Amino acid sequence: MDKQLLLTPGPTPVPVEIQNEMAKPIIHHRTPQYQKIFSDVNESLKKIFKTQNTVLTFTSSGTGAMEASVINTLSKGDTAIVIRGGKFGERFAEICQAYGVNTVPIDIEWGTSPDPKVVKDVLNKNKNAKALFMNLCETSTATVYDVKSIGEIVKNTEAVLVVDVISGLGSDDFRMDEWRVDVAVGGSQKGLMIPPGLAFSAVSKKAWDLCDKSNLPKFYFSFKKYKKSLEENDVPFTPAITLEIGLKMAISMIEKEGVDASIARHRSDAEYVRKEMKKLGLDVYSKAPSDAVTAVKVPQGMDGSLLVKTLKSKGVTFAGGQGSLKGKIIRIAHMGGINRKDLEYALEVLKETLKELK
Amino acid sequence: MDKQLLLTPGPTPVPVEIQNEMAKPIIHHRTPQYQKIFSDVNESLKKIFKTQNTVLTFTSSGTGAMEASVINTLSKGDTAIVIRGGKFGERFAEICQAYGVNTVPIDIEWGTSPDPKVVKDVLNKNKNAKALFMNLCETSTATVYDVKSIGEIVKNTEAVLVVDVISGLGSDDFRMDEWRVDVAVGGSQKGLMIPPGLAFSAVSKKAWDLCDKSNLPKFYFSFKKYKKSLEENDVPFTPAITLEIGLKMAISMIEKEGVDASIARHRSDAEYVRKEMKKLGLDVYSKAPSDAVTAVKVPQGMDGSLLVKTLKSKGVTFAGGQGSLKGKIIRIAHMGGINRKDLEYALEVLKETLKELK
Numbered sequence: 001m002d003k004q005l006l007l008t009p010g011p012t013p014v015p016v017e018i019q020n021e022m023a024k025p026i027i028h029h030r031t032p033q034y035q036k037i038f039s040d041v042n043e044s045l046k047k048i049f050k051t052q053n054t055v056l057t058f059t060s061s062g063t064g065a066m067e068a069s070v071i072n073t074l075s076k077g078d079t080a081i082v083i084r085g086g087k088f089g090e091r092f093a094e095i096c097q098a099y100g101v102n103t104v105p106i107d108i109e110w111g112t113s114p115d116p117k118v119v120k121d122v123l124n125k126n127k128n129a130k131a132l133f134m135n136l137c138e139t140s141t142a143t144v145y146d147v148k149s150i151g152e153i154v155k156n157t158e159a160v161l162v163v164d165v166i167s168g169l170g171s172d173d174f175r176m177d178e179w180r181v182d183v184a185v186g187g188s189q190k191g192l193m194i195p196p197g198l199a200f201s202a203v204s205k206k207a208w209d210l211c212d213k214s215n216l217p218k219f220y221f222s223f224k225k226y227k228k229s230l231e232e233n234d235v236p237f238t239p240a241i242t243l244e245i246g247l248k249m250a251i252s253m254i255e256k257e258g259v260d261a262s263i264a265r266h267r268s269d270a271e272y273v274r275k276e277m278k279k280l281g282l283d284v285y286s287k288a289p290s291d292a293v294t295a296v297k298v299p300q301g302m303d304g305s306l307l308v309k310t311l312k313s314k315g316v317t318f319a320g321g322q323g324s325l326k327g328k329i330i331r332i333a334h335m336g337g338i339n340r341k342d343l344e345y346a347l348e349v350l351k352e353t354l355k356e357l358k
Numbered sequence: 359m360d361k362q363l364l365l366t367p368g369p370t371p372v373p374v375e376i377q378n379e380m381a382k383p384i385i386h387h388r389t390p391q392y393q394k395i396f397s398d399v400n401e402s403l404k405k406i407f408k409t410q411n412t413v414l415t416f417t418s419s420g421t422g423a424m425e426a427s428v429i430n431t432l433s434k435g436d437t438a439i440v441i442r443g444g445k446f447g448e449r450f451a452e453i454c455q456a457y458g459v460n461t462v463p464i465d466i467e468w469g470t471s472p473d474p475k476v477v478k479d480v481l482n483k484n485k486n487a488k489a490l491f492m493n494l495c496e497t498s499t500a501t502v503y504d505v506k507s508i509g510e511i512v513k514n515t516e517a518v519l520v521v522d523v524i525s526g527l528g529s530d531d532f533r534m535d536e537w538r539v540d541v542a543v544g545g546s547q548k549g550l551m552i553p554p555g556l557a558f559s560a561v562s563k564k565a566w567d568l569c570d571k572s573n574l575p576k577f578y579f580s581f582k583k584y585k586k587s588l589e590e591n592d593v594p595f596t597p598a599i600t601l602e603i604g605l606k607m608a609i610s611m612i613e614k615e616g617v618d619a620s621i622a623r624h625r626s627d628a629e630y631v632r633k634e635m636k637k638l639g640l641d642v643y644s645k646a647p648s649d650a651v652t653a654v655k656v657p658q659g660m661d662g663s664l665l666v667k668t669l670k671s672k673g674v675t676f677a678g679g680q681g682s683l684k685g686k687i688i689r690i691a692h693m694g695g696i697n698r699k700d701l702e703y704a705l706e707v708l709k710e711t712l713k714e715l716k
Contacts, residue, residue, distance in 0.1 A: 004385065011384050011599060022600075023381035026372050026553055028364060028675055059419050059555055061595035064578045098577045189596060195384055197417055197555045197598035217575065219456045220422045237419035238547060240555035240598065241369060242380075317386055 004312070007346050008319045009139050009167050009293040011189040011196055012336035014246070015253065018194060022246040029241050035233045037248050042230070044251040045200060047259055048169065048192075049184055051176035055202040056226040059240040062166040062187030065199035067095050068221035069133075069162045069183045073207055075215040076100045078130045081122055081159070083114045087140035087322050088164055092133040099216050104129065110325070111141045111295075113288035116149040129159045130210065137168030140322045142295035142331055143286040144172050151180035160207045166190060166199075170254065171266040171292035171335040182207040191266075191292065193253070193336040194246040203227075267291045269334040269343060276347050280354060285329045292335040295321070297328065302357055304328055310353050316346045362670065365704050366677045367497050367525050367651040369547040369554055370694035372604070373611065376552060380604040387599050393591045395606050400588070402609040403558060405617055406527065406550075407542055409534035413560040414584040417598040420524040420545030423557035425453050426579035427491075427520045427541045431565055433573040434458045436488045439480055439517070441472045445498035445680050446522055450491040457574050462487065468683070469499045469653075471646035474507040487517045488568065495526035498680045500653035500689055501644040502530050509538035518565045524548060524557075528612065529624040529650035529693040540565040549624075549650065551611070551694040552604040561585075624649045627692040627701060634705050638712060643687045650693040653679075655686065660715055662686055668715065674707045 006013050027033055038057075045055040058065055070092070074080060080101050082093040085108040096103040104126050108114050114134065123129060132154050137144050147163055154161040160182035165174055169184075170191025176184050182204040189196035203211070203223060211223050219225075225236040254262050270291035274284055277296050285295035298304035304327035308320045311330075321329040334343055364371050385391055396415075403413040416423055428450070432438060438459050440451040443466040454461040462484050466472050472492065481487060490512050495502050505521055512519040518540035523532055527542075528549025534542050540562040547554035561569070561581060569581050577583075583594040612620050628649035632642055635654050643653035656662035662685035666678045669688075677689040692701055 003383065006384065006386060008386050010596060011386060014384050019381040019383075023377040025361065025377075026364065026369050027362065028366050028369060029554075031670075031675075059417065060422070060578065061417050061597070063595045064418070067578045095577045098580075099575045187596075195598065195600040196387075196596045197601060217457045219453045220418065220425045220579075222456075237421045238368060238545075238554045239419070240553065240601075241547075242553040242600075243555060243598075312389075317389075 004315055004317045005342055005346055006317050007333050007338060007342065008317055009190065009331055009333040009335065010187065012193060012333060012338055014195060015193060015337045018246045018249045021249045022242045026241055029235065029239055034241065037245060038235070039233050041244060041248050041251060044255060048251065048254065049176045049186070049202045050174065050178065051184070051202050053176065053202045053204050054227060054230060055200055056223060056230065057239070057244070058199045058221065059197060059237070060199045061196060062185065062199045063091065064221060065185045065187070065201050066092060066164055068201055068223065069185050070095045070101065071099060071216040071218045071221060072214055072223040073131055073160055073162070073183065073210045074099070074101050075213060077102060079104060079126055079128050080131045080133060081106060081126060081129050083108065083134040083145070085112065085114065085141060085143065086110055086138035088135050088138055092164065111143055111286045113143060113145050114150070116146060116153060119150050120153045123153060123157050123159065129157070131160045131162055133162045136163050136165040136174055137172050137290040137292045139167040139293060140325065141286055142290050142293045143288050144168065144290040145288070147174065147181065148179045155180040160210055167335065168290060168292050170262065172290055173263055176202055188243060188247060191335045192247060193250040194243055197240045197243045198247060266334060269340055270294060272340065273332055273334055273343060273347070280351055293331050293333045295329045295331045298330060299354070304330060307353065307357060310357065311349060314349050314353065316349045362673055362675045363700055363704055364675050365691050365696060365700065366675055367548065367689055367691040367693065368545065370551060370691060370696055372553060373551060373695045376604045376607045379607045380600045384599055387593065387597055392599065395603060396593070397591050399602060399606050399609060402613060406609070406612065407534045407544070407560045408532065408536065409542070409560050411534065411560045411562050412585060412588060413558055414581060414588065415597070415602070416557045416579065417555060417595070418557045419554060420543065420557050421449065422579060423543045423559050424450060424522055426559055426581065427543050428453045428459065429457060429574040429576045429579060430572055430581040431489055431518055431520070431541065431568045432457070432459050433571060435460060437462060437484055437486050439464060439484060439487050439490045441466065441492040441503070443470065443472065443499060443501065444468055444496035446493050446496055450522065469501055469644045471501060471503050472508070474504060474511060477508050478511045481511060481515050481517065487515070489518045489520055491520045494521050494523040494532055495530050495648040495650045497525040497651060498683065499644055500648050500651045501646050502526065502648040503646070505532065505539065506537045513538040518568055525693065526648065526650050528620065530648055531621055534560055546601060546605060549693045550605060551608040552601055555598045555601045556605065624692060627698055628652060630698065631690055631692055631701055631705070638709055651689050651691045653687045653689045656688060657712070662688060665711065665715060668711050669707060672707050672711065674704045
């Protein structure tokens with residue numbers, strides 16, 4: 001028996017009604033039936049991103065849409081500022097560098113949120129910057145960044161604000177338009193509760209203007225190709241049909257609960273997890289903890305990898321740390337289809353296991 | 359009731375046992391359980407591609423892997439020869455052009471196969487060509503190209519032979535190593551019987567050598583990233599887990615039948631369809647018809663779009679023509695999970711519908 005309660009920050013458990021919906025006979029994508037699903041999903045995604053902007057859907061991992069946000073807005077030799085406070089901030093910088101973009105990093109201590117004053121200062125010193133890249137939730141440190149305050153600063157510059165909301169969307173508070181975000185990059189296997197394979201880019205007017213000037217080479221991830229197809233309620237390339245069908249049901253579940261109610265529930269679940277961790281004597285790693293995922297420090301002297309392994313042998317999958325945090329933290333996701341009952345059970349198992357390994 | 363018999367050249371019907379397998383609770387990709395599936399699939403894919411080369415798997419539409427085959431082998435300003443005999447040959451040229459590759463097209467009449475002598479001549483005149491791009495089955499015209507003969511020519515040059523086998527793989531005869539193909543590009547939603555969302559690139563030693571020199575920018579589709587991860591039985595980015603799980607079952611079904619037996623069955627089904635078309639008085643469009651899909655000319659005076667629409671209203675989905683062939687041909691796929699019984703039924707409905715529309 002290898003049934004696992006999956007509490008990893010992506011993929012998250014897929015509710016059974018979504019699994020069943022995706023298991024129905026496949027339909028063709030150039031049909032009115034699919035077009036209806038596609039257009040419904042596109043409209044609903046706007047509500048989840050809290051935007052009036054067009055949301056483009058790619059068949060790819062989230063990283064594909066991160067790359068798309070670089071290559072569609074920038075040109076070779078452009079300057080971009082990247083906030084690096086974990087693995088996914090680093091990824092934005094690596095993508096920029098791969099395309100010959102002059103990258104100005106703002107390196108912050110892992111587990112902390114960037115100081116808006118520092119961001120303002122760097123923007124002032126780099127008035128030629130065309131974009132600022134950051135995460136909403138830096139998944140590797142389970143830290144939420146203050147996108148709102150940074151949006152207030154970036155809006156007054158020439159730069160566009162690009163935010164990776166892959167792990168935060170649907171769990172951490174996010175308001176694309178109100179916070180003046182220009183490109184928001186999402187993924188399917190986190191708060192949206194479906195398997196990995198779809199990625200999203202919501203694109204503002206300011207960002208589209210930059211797209212018109214962008215000369216970085218692109219084809220599959222060309223925003224313009226997807227936008228042009230979207231005008232005919234179509235896609236430029238064969239889409240991941242079953243995932244889109246699953247997404248329609250996932251979104252209808254979120255809408256039934258209410259987008260804001262769902263965010264509030266995630267906050268409450270996150271607070272519950274943080275409180276329980278304190279009771280267990282575990283320190284929350286992040287100084288600005290996300291409502292999508294909680295990272296806690298592994299007790300001194302305990303082997304973090306063994307802890308994750310032992311938990312798994314008991315049917316509960318947590319994520320360990322990545323990069324320099326390997327073996328030092330465990331991460332407990334409370335996003336998407338993960339509910340309070342799952343968390344209660346998992347924390348019971350964690351408590352028991354911590355005792356055993358002491 | 360909108361149940362459709364789907365006879366389109368992708369997506370093809372997903373066998374119910376694969377649907378059910380993919381509907382099981384999702385697992386995490388950084389686990390021994392997933393790694394086993396991934397490594398089994400990778401080994402089996404080699405048998406289907408008939409190669410000893412590494413096969414890389416991307417989460418994307420087939421076009422993503424087509425783009426990958428360009429950007430990983432070439433450098434800016436390189437010369438590439440592209441055989442253009444339909445929509446997907448054109449796509450290779452468009453991708454090359456998007457990346458500043460000097461593109462030498464070999465334009466052939468749609469529905470015909472390229473003449474190896476012409477190919478040899480063009481290669482002779484373009485000794486600096488780094489790659490030749492072609493299709494196995496040009497899906498838009500349902501034409502199979504003589505990859506074997508062209509492989510015999512290209513192997514003696516500096517150029518690599520890149521073949522889009524997206525719609526042909528598993529249906530048309532294809533032997534990567536024997537035919538000296540350097541990059542073969544596949545997709546999931548055709549002969550491999552699973553939904554769209556996975557794409558493949560099998561890469562030869564000659565192509566890897568070119569990859570070492572390639573300076574076109576890339577990140578998500580970097581062959582090297584996937585190869586490096588593969589050495590640890592891993593993937594660089596979160597993969598489309600459920601599709602990979604479905605693929606494992608699909609491949610086990612193909613292996614149970616036997617890869618060669620399956621190809622032979624497709625040939626037999628294709629011959630059956632072509633024979634029946636003749637009986638119905640319909641001309642096969644292609645002069646080198648594929649065993650994956652058959653295109654037939656719509657009878658003179660009949661509206662091809664109406665024909666497809668009427669067939670659909672009766673529960674049988676055929677594809678129409680694309681580009682300049684719109685309304686002029688219909689395409690009947692006999693790939694993947696489509697069996698003789700499906701074809702018999704569909705051709706019965708076609709016969710009846712042709713009478714009605716006369």
